[in-house]
Amino acid sequence: xxxxxxxxxxxxxxxxxxxxxxxxxxxxxxxxxxxxxxxxxxxxxxxxxxxxxxxxxxxxxxxxxxxxxxxxxxxxxxxxxxxxxxxxxxxxxxxxxxxxxxxxxxxxxxxxxxxxxxxxxxxxxxxxxxxxxxxxxxxxxxxxxxxxxxxxxxxxxxxxxxxxxxxxxxxxxxxxxxxxxxxxxxxxxxxxxxxxxxxxxxxxxxxxxxxxxxxxxxxxxxxxxxxxxxxxxxxxxxxxxxxxxxxxxxxxxxxxxxx
Amino acid sequence: xxxxxxxxxxxxxxxxxxxxxxxxxxxxxxxxxxxxxxxxxxxxxxxxxxxxxxxxxxxxxxxxxxxxxxxxxxxxxxxxxxxxxxxxxxxxxxxxxxxxxxxxxxxxxxxxxxxxxxxxxxxxxxxxxxxxxxxxxxxxxxxxxxxxxxxxxxxxxxxxxxxxxxxxxxxxxxxxxxxxxxxxxxxxxxxxxxxxxxxxxxxxxxxxxxxxxxxxxxxxxxxxxxxxxxxxxxxxxxxxxxxxxxxxxxxxxxxxxx
Amino acid sequence: xxxxxxxxxxxxxxxxxxxxxxxxxxxxxxxxxxxxxxxxxxxxxxxxxxxxxxxxxxxxxxxxxxxxxxxxxxxxxxxxxxxxxxxxxxxxxxxxxxxxxxxxxxxxxxxxxxxxxxxxxxxxxxxxxxxxxxxxxxxxxxxxxxxxxxxxxxxxxxxxxxxxxxxxxxxxxxxxxxxxxxxxxxxxxxxxxxxxxxxxxxxxxxxxxxxxxxxxxxxxxxxxxxxxxxxxxxxxxxxxxxxxxxxxxxxxxxxxxx
Numbered sequence: 168x169x170x171x172x173x174x175x176x177x178x179x180x181x182x183x184x185x186x187x188x189x190x191x192x193x194x195x196x197x198x199x200x201x202x203x204x205x206x207x208x209x210x211x212x213x214x215x216x217x218x219x220x221x222x223x224x225x226x227x228x229x230x231x232x233x234x235x236x237x238x239x240x241x242x243x244x245x246x247x248x249x250x251x252x253x254x255x256x257x258x259x260x261x262x263x264x265x266x267x268x269x270x271x272x273x274x275x276x277x278x279x280x281x282x283x284x285x286x287x288x289x290x291x292x293x294x295x296x297x298x299x300x301x302x303x304x305x306x307x308x309x310x311x312x313x314x315x316x317x318x319x320x321x322x323x324x325x326x327x328x329x330x331x332x333x334x335x336x337x338x339x340x341x342x343x344x345x346x347x348x349x350x351x352x353x354x355x356x357x358x359x360x361x362x363x364x365x366x367x368x369x370x371x372x373x374x375x376x377x378x379x380x381x382x383x384x385x386x387x388x389x390x391x392x393x394x395x396x397x398x399x400x401x402x403x404x405x406x407x408x409x410x411x412x413x414x415x416x417x418x419x420x421x422x423x424x425x426x
Numbered sequence: 427x428x429x430x431x432x433x434x435x436x437x438x439x440x441x442x443x444x445x446x447x448x449x450x451x452x453x454x455x456x457x458x459x460x461x462x463x464x465x466x467x468x469x470x471x472x473x474x475x476x477x478x479x480x481x482x483x484x485x486x487x488x489x490x491x492x493x494x495x496x497x498x499x500x501x502x503x504x505x506x507x508x509x510x511x512x513x514x515x516x517x518x519x520x521x522x523x524x525x526x527x528x529x530x531x532x533x534x535x536x537x538x539x540x541x542x543x544x545x546x547x548x549x550x551x552x553x554x555x556x557x558x559x560x561x562x563x564x565x566x567x568x569x570x571x572x573x574x575x576x577x578x579x580x581x582x583x584x585x586x587x588x589x590x591x592x593x594x595x596x597x598x599x600x601x602x603x604x605x606x607x608x609x610x611x612x613x614x615x616x617x618x619x620x621x622x623x624x625x626x627x628x629x630x631x632x633x634x635x636x637x638x639x640x641x642x643x644x645x646x647x648x649x650x651x652x653x654x655x656x657x658x659x660x661x662x663x664x665x666x667x668x669x670x671x672x673x674x675x676x677x678x679x680x681x682x683x684x
Numbered sequence: 685x686x687x688x689x690x691x692x693x694x695x696x697x698x699x700x701x702x703x704x705x706x707x708x709x710x711x712x713x714x715x716x717x718x719x720x721x722x723x724x725x726x727x728x729x730x731x732x733x734x735x736x737x738x739x740x741x742x743x744x745x746x747x748x749x750x751x752x753x754x755x756x757x758x759x760x761x762x763x764x765x766x767x768x769x770x771x772x773x774x775x776x777x778x779x780x781x782x783x784x785x786x787x788x789x790x791x792x793x794x795x796x797x798x799x800x801x802x803x804x805x806x807x808x809x810x811x812x813x814x815x816x817x818x819x820x821x822x823x824x825x826x827x828x829x830x831x832x833x834x835x836x837x838x839x840x841x842x843x844x845x846x847x848x849x850x851x852x853x854x855x856x857x858x859x860x861x862x863x864x865x866x867x868x869x870x871x872x873x874x875x876x877x878x879x880x881x882x883x884x885x886x887x888x889x890x891x892x893x894x895x896x897x898x899x900x901x902x903x904x905x906x907x908x909x910x911x912x913x914x915x916x917x918x919x920x921x922x923x924x925x926x927x928x929x930x931x932x933x934x935x936x937x938x939x940x941x942x
Contacts, residue, residue, distance in 0.1 A: 177515070178522035185523055202541050263437045264444065270658030272616040274632075275651050277624070278639035282461050282647070354531070362533040362621050366636070373534065377625075380537035388541075392534050400529040576772040583739050583765040584790035584838055594786075598777045675777045679820040 204386040213390035222375070226394060229360055229371040232288065233402075236295025237356040244300040244352075245345060248307025253337060258308065269305070273298035273359065277366055291363035291371075299356040303348035310344025311337055346410055353406055357399050372398070463645045472649035481631075481653050488630040489657075491547055492619045495554025496611060502555070503563040504604060508592065510563070511570025511600070524563075532557035532618055536625045550622040550630075557618045558611035565607025569600030602676045605669045612665055616658055631657075687874050688715040688738070688842055692747035695733050706899035707733040710747065713893050713902055715842070715876055720868055722877045722885035725895030726936060731878045734900070735846050738876070739765040751842060762841040768850045770827040774819040780806065780830050781815040787837030805833040808867055825856035829863065836867065842874045849884070858916050861888060865914065882936075886910070886928050887919060894935045904935035 186206055193200040204212075216222035251258045276297055280290040314337055322332040364373025372395045379388040445465050451457045452464040475481040510517045535556050536549070543549040573596050581595040597604075623632030631654060638647035670677065693711045696704040707730040715721045725731055736742035738749050740759040749756040751763055764787075767773045775783055784802040806812055809829040819827050828848055835843060849857045865888060868875055879885050885892050889908050896903040906928055910919055919925060 175518055175521055177519045181519040182522040182526065259437050260440045261437070263441045267441075267655060267659075270662050271651060271655035272613070272620050272658060274617050274620045274624070275635060275654045278635045278647050279651070282639055282644065357531045358533055358617070361531050365533060365536065366624055376534050377537050380541055385541065388537055392530060392538070395534055396530040399531055403529065574772045576767050576769050577775070579736070579739075579741050579765070580767060580773040582741060583759050583763070584787060585759050585761050586790060595775070598775070601777070673777075675818055678818060679776050682820045 202385065204389065208386045209389040209393065212386040213393060216387065216390055222372075222390065222394060225370060225372050225375045225391070226398065229364065229373065229395070230398065232291050232295065232363075232371065233356055233360045233398075236292045236360065237299055237352065239292070240296045240299040240352060240356065241303055241349060243296070244303035244348070245307050248304045248345070248348075249311055249333065249338065249341070251304075252308040252311025252341070253333060269301065273301065273355075274362055277363065281367055286367040286369075290367050291360060294363050295356050295359040298359040299352035302351040302355060303345065306344045306348030306351070307341060310341030313344070314340045350403075350406060350410075353402055354399065357395075357402070361395060460642075460644060463648065467645050468648040468652070471645035472652050475646065475649050476653070481634075481649065484629065484631045484634045484650075485653060485657060488619050488623060488632065491550045491622075491630065492554060492615045494547070495551040495619070496558055496615045498551065499555040499558035499562055499611065500608065503559050504566050507563045507566025507604075507607075508570050508596070508600075511567045511573075512592075512596070517567070517571075528560055532614070533621050536622055539622075540625065545626045545628060550619060550626060553622045554615050554618045557614050561610040561614065562604075562607040565603050565610070566600065569603030569607075570596055572603075573599040602673055605673060609665055609669070612661060613658075616654075616661070620654070685717050686714040687717045687752055688876065689750040690714070690738065690747070691750070693734070693737060693744050693749060694746035695730075695737055695742065696745045704745075706745075708737075709899040709901045711895075711901055712747075713905075715874060717841075718872050718874055720875045720877065720888060720890045722879060722889040722892045723895055724879055724882055724885045724892055724932060724936070725900055726897055727880050729895050729898050729900040731880075731895065731900070732846055734895075735765060735844050735876075735878055739763060739844055741765070760842075763844065764835040764838050764840040764842075765844040765846065766828075766831055766835050766848050768847040770824065770831045770848075770851070771820070773831055774827060774834075776818065776820055778818075779815065780811060780817050780819060780822070783819060783830050784833045784837050787834040791838050802833075802837060805837055806830075808836075808870065809833045809863060823856075825852045825860055828852060828860060832864070832867070836871060836873070840873060842876065845875065845877045847879050848877075850879070850881075857884075862916065864888065865912075869913070882929055882932050883920070883925075886925060886932070887914060887916075892928075892932065894932055896936070903938075904932075906931055 189203070190205045190207060193203050193205045213222070251261060273294070277290070277294050280293045280297075284290040284293055318336055318340060319332060322336045327335065360371070361373035361376075364371035365377045368374035372391055376388050376391040376395070379385070379391060448462065449465045452459045452462050472481070510520065532553065535553050539549040539552045539556075543552060577595060577599060578591070581591055586594065619630065620632035620635070623630035623634075624636045627633060631650060635647055635650045635654075638644070638650060690711055690713050693708060694706060695708050696706045698704050711734060713721075723731060723734070733742065737744045738756070740749075740756045740763075743757070751760045754760065775786060778786065781799070781802055784805055785798060788798045788802060803812070803815065806815060809832055811826060811829055811833065814822065814826070819830055822830070828851075832848070849860050852860065861884065864875075867873075877885070877888060886908055891907050892905060893902055894904040894906075895901070908928060910922060910924060910928075
């Protein structure tokens with residue numbers, strides 16, 4: 168593969184032209200500039216906010232809530248998903264409750280959370296857990312259910328117990344589904360954290376963005392949006408990297424086992 | 427068969443059990459009835475609000491916004507996705523710009539939209555359209571890009587014009603994946619209409635929920651949630667029914683491959 | 685009278701390094717109106733590239749193709765290409781009848797008896813009663829019959845076939861060969877048939893062009909003097925059949941193995 172293919176020159180050029188158009192048009196039209204400041208001013212705000220550490224503090228808060236909610240959701244949903252996927256009877260018992268709750272847009276539980284947990288961290292984390300648990304749960308159930316019966320039967324003929332089958336066969340076989348669920352939930356969790364911060368927060372990037380909008384410090388608002396997008400992007404890349412690394416490790420391990 | 431329907435029956439029993447436990451716990455004040463009112467009270471509130479037309483009116487308001495944003499997104503981003511899927515040059519040109527815009531979490535677009543459109547319908551429609559853009563655009567792009575070369579060559583040997591080739595061959599071939607994008611967007615639309623109405627502070631079911639909570643009309647709040655759940659369920663059902671009819675060939679094909 | 689003329693046709697592909705490697709080189713031959721001609725050659729010798737150039741789907745690097753006195757630049761209106769991959773070339777969202785109708789629609793044949801015509805063609809390929817089925821519900825051989833019926837619905841003067849029976853089992857293959865001969869006799873279409881199966885080529889054709897290894901060029905050819913109608917047992921048992929087979933085999937293997 169040649170270098171010119173890896174570096175997307177037309178893509179970069181288009182992007183540069185768009186940024187330039189943004190910069191010039193917002194400078195030429197001050198009314199427009201009030202709503203959408205020039206890129207240079209947004210970058211300047213981002214820089215200043217970074218120096219004053221104000222934005223950094225909000226970022227840490229958001230990241231903390233995100234991690235708490237996401238990890239909790241992952242642990243709960245994977246465990247529950249394996250049980251519901253593996254034990255058909257358990258699933259049948261819960262099916263109606265799941266089918267009733269699933270289609271409700273997850274943000275609708277924000278008022279309930281406010282009611283019970285007040286306005287603060289607990290509410291934001293709780294709604295994040297609730298919302299991001301769904302994709303993981305559904306994918307895990309699907310994954311465990313779609314495991315080839317012969318795979319499980321093979322385990323049984325080797326005289327493995329239920330627990331060993333679950334751990335040694337069901338979990339690895341369902342892993343690709345679980346990873347898909349975890350990936351979808353990554354953006355769901357970020358959506359819920361920022362929404363929560365906008366509705367009930369007094370800190371965090373979501374709060375910051377809304378607050379700057381209300382105070383009409385628009386370049387600060389865009390700086391906040393840039394940062395939260397960067398956070399989302401970085402989390403996604405980290406996830407992809409972890410996934411690839413884990414897969415490599417996993418493949419290496421299985422390769423060694425066959426030797 | 428008996429085993430399965432028996433446990434389905436047990437499922438209903440579990441649901442009734444949960445509802446009964448809820449009712450008793452609330453009435454016996456095991457849980458705070460101010461936060462978790464008895465189920466009967468919630469249901470009564472739900473039926474009253476439905477009968478009085480409050481909930482239907484709010485749902486209708488929300489649905490109008492949702493439909494506008496959703497359809498706008500489909501009208502803009504399906505054609506764009508087709509163009510990007512067909513022409514590698516355009517795709518490469520816009521690739522980086524799309525990569526940069528995609529990670530923006532949709533809720534943080536709400537303040538931006540408020541800046542441009544105020545608190546009205548325009549803001550909500552914009553936010554919904556923005557959030558639906560990605561699943562629709564990227565799925566359409568992928569579907570079109572992956573249409574089998576042999577299929578396209580075949581159609582071309584029949585002397586089809588470019589327009590007919592897109593309408594008769596490429597769009598139908600990509601339609602399952604376009605439908606996937608539209609389905610994902612349906613869920614996103616519901617979430618974003620609620621979020622934008624919570625921020626919008628005037629009407630719609632999202633506002634209704636938050637306002638009920640703030641005014642401490644807890645049974646109304648739960649009734650609102652119930653109606654949202656029903657709405658989501660119904661929309662999903664409708665969508666599935668529509669795609670099952672329109673794309674029955676695709677389901678059949680997948681089944682045949684198994 | 686020659687309906688298809690190929691004159692010094694060449695096609696090179698650009699490699700990753702920037703240098704170009706030729707796939708076909710200076711190929712020239714002619715096919716007369718109503719003739720059944722086969723192209724045989726070793727696998728991967730660029731036969732598909734050649735057909736794509738003939739069908740106007742690929743621009744040649746040199747030389748030219750003339751169909752019915754007109755130079756080819758883009759898919760010619762009186763020529764259709766049938767691919768080996770029937771499961772990739774049929775429209776999965778159309779029924780068997782719908783697929784055949786596609787060929788008629790493409791001809792802009794708006795007369796009301798199109799459906800009757802399509803059914804007639806399906807009868808000719810032995811698929812009456814399967815009109816309402818979807819392609820993926822049929823076996824491979826039947827799917828290729830649909831593809832052939834669809835191609836014939838377009839009423840092409842020249843039918844190009846790219847190893848059309850390469851993906852079906854041996855028994856089905858013999859049946860399809862006989863069906864094709866019957867259709868050819870009935871519709872008097874000119875057929876250019878590509879295969880790497882020497883016996884299939886002899887069994888079907890009036891004349892055979894032999895292609896060499898990549899970059900492929902015409903390295904020989906034989907006329908097939910066997911009488912028609914042909915019969916899978918009698919024709920193949922004919923002494924001349926064996927001689928032709930050996931002759932073609934000699935021509936191919938004589939083409940310096942590199």
